[in-house]
Amino acid sequence: MTSDLKEMTGVPTQQLNLGPPEKQRIEQSVLKLQNVSIVFHHKHHLPQTLVHHLTLDIRAGETFALVGESGSGKSITALSVIGLLPPSMSVGGERLLFKETDLLQLTEKEHRRLRHKEIAFVFQDYRSSFTPFLTIGKQMVETIQTHLHVKRKIAKELALSALKRVGLPAERAFASYPFQLSGGQLQRAALATALMLRPSLLIADEPSTALDVLSAQHVLALLQKLKQETQCAVLLISHNLNDVLKWADRIGIMYGGMLVEQGDKDCIQHNPQHPYTQLLLQSKPSLSSPPKRLVTIPGEPGLVADQGCPFALRCPYAIDQCHTTPPVRTLIHDHHEASCHLFDVPLEKSTKQEKGLG
Numbered sequence: 001m002t003s004d005l006k007e008m009t010g011v012p013t014q015q016l017n018l019g020p021p022e023k024q025r026i027e028q029s030v031l032k033l034q035n036v037s038i039v040f041h042h043k044h045h046l047p048q049t050l051v052h053h054l055t056l057d058i059r060a061g062e063t064f065a066l067v068g069e070s071g072s073g074k075s076i077t078a079l080s081v082i083g084l085l086p087p088s089m090s091v092g093g094e095r096l097l098f099k100e101t102d103l104l105q106l107t108e109k110e111h112r113r114l115r116h117k118e119i120a121f122v123f124q125d126y127r128s129s130f131t132p133f134l135t136i137g138k139q140m141v142e143t144i145q146t147h148l149h150v151k152r153k154i155a156k157e158l159a160l161s162a163l164k165r166v167g168l169p170a171e172r173a174f175a176s177y178p179f180q181l182s183g184g185q186l187q188r189a190a191l192a193t194a195l196m197l198r199p200s201l202l203i204a205d206e207p208s209t210a211l212d213v214l215s216a217q218h219v220l221a222l223l224q225k226l227k228q229e230t231q232c233a234v235l236l237i238s239h240n241l242n243d244v245l246k247w248a249d250r251i252g253i254m255y256g257g258m259l260v261e262q263g264d265k266d267c268i269q270h271n272p273q274h275p276y277t278q279l280l281l282q283s284k285p286s287l288s289s290p291p292k293r294l295v296t297i298p299g300e301p302g303l304v305a306d307q308g309c310p311f312a313l314r315c316p317y318a319i320d321q322c323h324t325t326p327p328v329r330t331l332i333h334d335h336h337e338a339s340c341h342l343f344d345v346p347l348e349k350s351t352k353q354e355k356g357l358g
């Protein structure tokens, strides 16, 4: 994309301010959350903390997936990063850093400047990515011209090139109204729009959930390809552990507003530590032979304890402490940590193994 832009505009990439060159981007921390909490301010009740002390770090070129059941706080975490939380919610904590910028200190106007250009996003509801009564092309050109000082002709070239890159018939998609494209095509156009300005961070909130299985896999594969080309960081939000295991580099598991475990994909898949992660993996269908019995997670989905560990009411291994005191983060080894009281209990190794905890 960078070279396309340079060719089209004749302006050196640095002057278009499209971010640092590829090599510098790798291994750079792009998004860092440290003890970030999100609070909902009820009109007539006490404030309610929806996300508790979230700490994570996403680097350039990697896909970090947040996975958890409905209501666990994935989407509002994403909205806090792009500054689009509803007015009834507030975000606070030690740090919410996008590269060197502290997002907690930004005004709405400063946030708006970052959105699309530096932090792009695609949502589950692909129809809401575009205004229904304007053509895709017009909307893409407007977005480009809001952030880059280029003429319409050049903006159009850039939009067409982005549409081509996601495998769409560029001229036709450019001239189409959103309702004239299929769901899969529209989500591709949304990805093209999100990535055409080479953002450093892409937030993809359930980008494939509303699509049929085949289109969903195409969109996720495309997301992977575009990430590799642009070396942007991706925050992928999903409730589908299968997708996450296939496409993510690192995974964070959320339950009841708390990040209960995070680590490299292999650690999460082969050495899960938190009982919720273990149950999630055991409840995942697989094509193994002979077929394994699926495990169901006890209790009602969305049942969150008011105090202590949010998973305590559904956890088969809960001890007294789990019902009274929030667990603290425990480092298991490099890049792998979990929050669970069972790590502090001096159980016999054999008992821990029996419980699948060691």
Ligand SMILES: Nc1ncnc2c1ncn2[C@@H]1O[C@H](COP(=O)(O)OP(=O)(O)OP(=O)(O)O)[C@@H](O)[C@H]1O
Pocket: 040, 050, 068, 069, 070, 071, 072, 073, 074, 075, 076, 077, 086, 088, 239
């Ligand atoms: N606009 C809102 N007003 C009040 N509460 C909200 C609002 N949006 C979300 N919540 C609450 O915040 C919590 C986290 O919701 P969030 O949408 O982030 O969950 P999620 O993990 O993304 O789930 P889903 O996959 O269903 O979107 C839930 O308890 C939800 O009810």
